[in-house]
Structures are given as C-alpha cells and as structure tokens.
Amino acid sequence: MSDEATDAAALVSDMVQVWLGELQRFYARTQDPDATWDAEAFTREASQTIENVLPVVKRSADLTLGLLRPWSSAFQKRATDG
DSSP: OOOOHHHHHHHHHHHHHHHHHHHHHHHHHHHHOOOOOOOOOHHHHHHHHHHEEEEEEEEHHHHHHHHHHHHHHHHHHHHOOO
C-alpha cells in the first residue's frame, strides 16, 4: 500500500473513532435527566466537539493538498509550456 493510501486509511479510522466518541458523548448527555441545553452547556459542547474534530479536519486537508500538489504542478507546467 502506498504512503498516501496508508495515511488515508489511518485518517478514516481516526475520523470514525472521533465521531463515534462524539456520538457516545451526546447520547450519554441525552440519557442524563439533569442535563440541560442552556446557552452555556451548548457552547461547552460545541467547543468540545470542535476541539475533537478539528485535528482530523486539519489532517484531512493536509492529505488532500498533498495528493493534489503533483497534479497542480503538472497543470501549471502544461499551462506555461502551451
């Protein structure tokens, strides 16, 4: 398997783990009879979700840009060569 394929597989695995963790956290919150969804609780939950998801999004963007970089160079060379 190529490095890119290995990176993509690891990224998908991590993404699934992060989203499953988020779903478990939200499910646990819905099962708590004392849980409320006031502005402070919503902000705290949203912030925690962003903190957990953002690293996976960043890795995804880095991987995508890394995969597109060779094509970009080829298209740029083709455009300049005519």
